[in-house]
Amino acid sequence: MSKLRPSHEKKREVRFSEWMDGSVDPYLGNLELKPQELQKESRQQFEERIRDYAQLNADLYDTEKNKGVKAFNLIYKISSVIWILLLIGVMLLTVSYLPPNGGADNPANNEVTERYIEKGLQETGAVNIVTGMILDYRAFDTFGESNVLFIATITVLILLRKNKKMHNEFDMKDDTDEEKYEPKSDSILQTVAKVLVPVILVFGIYVILNGHLGPGGGFSGGAIMGAGLILYCMTFGFEKTERFFTENTYKWVCFTALTVYCLSKAYSFYTGANGLHSHIPLGTPGAILSSGLIFVLNICVGMVVTCTMYTFYAMFRKGEF
Amino acid sequence: MIRIILSSVFIIFGLLLFATELYGVNKFSFIMNRMHAAAIGDTLAMMSCMTGLIIYSGFNATSLKLLLVVVFLCFSSPVASHLIMNLEVETNEKADSHFETKHIEETEQDPKEGLEE
Numbered sequence: 001m002s003k004l005r006p007s008h009e010k011k012r013e014v015r016f017s018e019w020m021d022g023s024v025d026p027y028l029g030n031l032e033l034k035p036q037e038l039q040k041e042s043r044q045q046f047e048e049r050i051r052d053y054a055q056l057n058a059d060l061y062d063t064e065k066n067k068g069v070k071a072f073n074l075i076y077k078i079s080s081v082i083w084i085l086l087l088i089g090v091m092l093l094t095v096s097y098l099p100p101n102g103g104a105d106n107p108a109n110n111e112v113t114e115r116y117i118e119k120g121l122q123e124t125g126a127v128n129i130v131t132g133m134i135l136d137y138r139a140f141d142t143f144g145e146s147n148v149l150f151i152a153t154i155t156v157l158i159l160l161r162k163n164k165k166m167h168n169e170f171d172m173k174d175d176t177d178e179e180k181y182e183p184k185s186d187s188i189l190q191t192v193a194k195v196l197v198p199v200i201l202v203f204g205i206y207v208i209l210n211g212h213l214g215p216g217g218g219f220s221g222g223a224i225m226g227a228g229l230i231l232y233c234m235t236f237g238f239e240k241t242e243r244f245f246t247e248n249t250y251k252w253v254c255f256t257a258l259t260v261y262c263l264s265k266a267y268s269f270y271t272g273a274n275g276l277h278s279h280i281p282l283g284t285p286g287a288i289l290s291s292g293l294i295f296v297l298n299i300c301v302g303m304v305v306t307c308t309m310y311t312f313y314a315m316f317r318k319g320e321f
Numbered sequence: 322m323i324r325i326i327l328s329s330v331f332i333i334f335g336l337l338l339f340a341t342e343l344y345g346v347n348k349f350s351f352i353m354n355r356m357h358a359a360a361i362g363d364t365l366a367m368m369s370c371m372t373g374l375i376i377y378s379g380f381n382a383t384s385l386k387l388l389l390v391v392v393f394l395c396f397s398s399p400v401a402s403h404l405i406m407n408l409e410v411e412t413n414e415k416a417d418s419h420f421e422t423k424h425i426e427e428t429e430q431d432p433k434e435g436l437e438e
Contacts, residue, residue: 186407192400199393 125282125291126212134217135294135301139265146261146301149308150254156312162319185235193235200228208302212291218298222305229310238318247321250307257300264293324376331373338366352409353420360402367394 018024041049061069099106116133124132134142208221233241271278283290314321338361345358371391378384410420 186404188403189400192396196393196396 121285124294125285126294127285127291128212128214128217131212131217131294131298132291135297139268139297142297142301143261143265146258146304149304150258153250153254153308153311156315160315160319185237190235193231197228197232197235200231201225204228204302204306208298209288209295211298212294213286213288218301219305221298222302223309225302225306226309226313229306230313233310233313238314238321242321245310245321250311250321253303253307257303261297261300264296268293324379328373328377331369331376335366335368335370335373338362338369342366353406356402356406356409360399363398363402364395367391367398 204225211217342362
């Protein structure tokens with residue numbers, strides 16, 4: 001390290017080791033990337049920020065005049081700590097009852113997988129074992145997932161949706177300007193999208209309907225259909241999508257899909273738990289109209305996922321459908 | 322035997338194109354040259370490899386699905402490259418020093434303007 005020639009910095013090995021360490025970014029300076037500037041805050045800005053924060057707190061929670069808020073804050077902090085400790089205790093207690101990790105006699109290693117593999121086709125009627133597990137043995141879990149998607153969309157709607165009543169004239173004028181100057185879509189993209197969008201939508205429907213026979217299902221097929229809708233909206237604008245997809249469409253499709261899922265699964269849980277004979281025929285395995293409720297549930301999940309994806313896109317881009 | 326040789330010729334040609342793509346993307350310093358190199362890999366190399374796999378698999382359902390993938394990529398990836406390049410042309414701050422742009426003037430007039438006048 002003591003006697004190094006000045007030319008050693010340009011050697012291939014040194015540059016390679018520098019690149020490996022990450023001390024030198026080889027792209028910086030060679031490409032048209034710009035290094036990100038560090039955010040610098042002057043003394044005055046810092047003081048202003050601190051003062052604003054203090055004033056905001058004082059305005060919101062006027063603790064000196066309002067003794068009730070102060071007491072509530074104290075109780076809130078103490079009760080949150082107690083609640084979290086209680087939760088940790090319950091979790092640890094539950095963990096202590098679990099079988100040891102990796103034990104050969106654990107039920108997960110023997111009974112559950114055996115049952116799924118040996119009796120899955122007979123009990124669910126789905127050739128695809130994974131779909132049979134997701135939508136029959138663990139249908140409750142999938143119902144929760146669909147509801148999570150629905151709740152996430154509703155949260156995005158609450159946060160990002162434009163309220164037309166709240167807008168004054170100045171804002172409305174701004175909006176129209178923005179739409180006027182939005183770059184017009186490319187004619188090459190429009191020509192290609194005319195061909196591709198129907199193909200993508202049909203492929204998505206195929207994946208949803210084929211869920212119990214092969215790889216696929218509601219989630220993946222819904223994602224494909226949502227991508228097709230987003231491509232259509234990107235190319236032709238919101239005017240064209242508003243003809244078939246508005247807020248009411250979203251509401252009713254999601255509501256019907258989740259209700260059908262809930263009711264049909266409630267029927268099968270009720271009959272299964274009470275040992276009654278279920279009246280839904282399982283059909284011949286391998287046929288497209290088979291496996292009883294799984295076919296319906298796949299369609300419901302697919303509808304919810306499609307609507308969720310498109311609504312996310314519309315909300316983040318424009319704030320309305 | 323002939324089928325295997327033919328398919329391997331196609332796949333090796335595609336892999337060579339992928340190698341040129343990787344070399345070009347890492348070698349060039351200007352974005353348009355890099356995009357040109359990347360577009361070669363996206364279109365021709367991918368289609369050549371897929372054609373090799375179709376020939377290797379023979380005439381059955383798998384090769385039909387691969388053919389659909391080729392058709393889909395043939396439509397989508399050139400358009401994706403075109404859109405990225407379009408964005409670069411529109412947003413480059415030093416556009417005049419790098420390349421010259423020819424804006425195609427719209428010959429069709431808006432019918433509404435004529436009515437108002």
